[in-house]
Every structure is written in structure tokens, then in C-alpha cells.
Amino acid sequence: MKDIKKARRYLGNAKAILLEKATNEDGSYDDRKYVKMAGKKAYAAVLASLDAVLGTHKKDSISIDCYEKERSAIDQNMLAYFDAAYDTLALAMGYDGNLSVGVSNAGIGVAEKIVGWAEQKTKAL
Numbered sequence: 001m002k003d004i005k006k007a008r009r010y011l012g013n014a015k016a017i018l019l020e021k022a023t024n025e026d027g028s029y030d031d032r033k034y035v036k037m038a039g040k041k042a043y044a045a046v047l048a049s050l051d052a053v054l055g056t057h058k059k060d061s062i063s064i065d066c067y068e069k070e071r072s073a074i075d076q077n078m079l080a081y082f083d084a085a086y087d088t089l090a091l092a093m094g095y096d097g098n099l100s101v102g103v104s105n106a107g108i109g110v111a112e113k114i115v116g117w118a119e120q121k122t123k124a125l
Contacts, residue, residue: 003052004122007115010045014038015108024101032097035104039093042111046085049118050074078117085110 015038018024022034029035050056054070074082088107092098 001052001122003048004115004119007045007048007052007118010041010048011108011111011115014042014045014111017041018104018108027101029099029101029104032099035093035099036095036097038104039089039095039097039107042108043085043089043094045111046082046089046114049115050082053118053121075117075121078114081110081114081117085114 017034017038018029022029022031022038053074056070085107088103088110092103093107098104
């Protein structure tokens with residue numbers, strides 16, 4: 001449950017960065033720095049959620065591929081969401097700093113879905 005709380009905190013931080021620091025003008029942010037920060041925080045939330053479900057703690061993980069041995073334990077429907085989270089949060093937002101508000105909203109939405117799934121999964125354990 002500790003990892004889920006951490007994931008919720010990271011996700012809240014990512015949303016706050018986009019809301020309070022990144023200026024949204026006509027569907028586009030004006031500063032890549034804040035988009036990158038938010039993307040990295042939201043992706044950290046995804047990884048913390050994965051740690052909660054799998055019971056692992058991979059400090060140096062940057063991709064779902066770091067969890068290759070444990071992937072079979074993940075709901076197969078959720079694997080597509082994890083891949084989308086990596087593409088959107090880690091690459092498009094966190095690395096490229098894509099300024100599109102739509103991309104950021106989609107990435108945050110995927111992260112919320114994953115964190116919610118992990119929360120339900122850990123309650124069932």
C-alpha cells in the first residue's frame with residue numbers, strides 16, 4: 001500500500017506541475033521544462049504502481065522492459081497501458097517535452113488508469 005500512496009503522490013505532483021507551472025495557451029504549453037518534469041513524475045507513478053502489484057522495487061528502472069521476468073504476472077490487458085505510459089509519459093513528455101495539452105492529458109489519463117488498477121489489485125492481495 002505504501003507504493004500506491006507514493007504513486008498517488010507522484011501523480012498529484014505531475015498534475016500540479018501542469019496546472020500551476022505550465023501555461024496552457026490554445027491547447028499548447030509554453031515551456032518544455034514543466035512538461036518534462038510532469039511526464040517524469042507521472043511515469044514514476046506508473047512504476048511505483050507496478051512495484052506495488054509485483055512486490056518489487058527496481059530503483060534503476062526506466063522502462064517496463066526492466067520488469068521482463070515479472071511481465072507474465074501483469075494482466076495482459078494492462079500491458080498495452082504500460083506500453084502507452086512509456087511512450088507518452090517517458091518519451092513524448094519526459095524526454096521530448098511535447099507541448100501538446102492533448103498528449104499530456106492522454107498520458108495523465110493512462111497513468112490514472114494504471115494507478116487505479118494497481119490499487120484494486122493490491123487490495124485483492
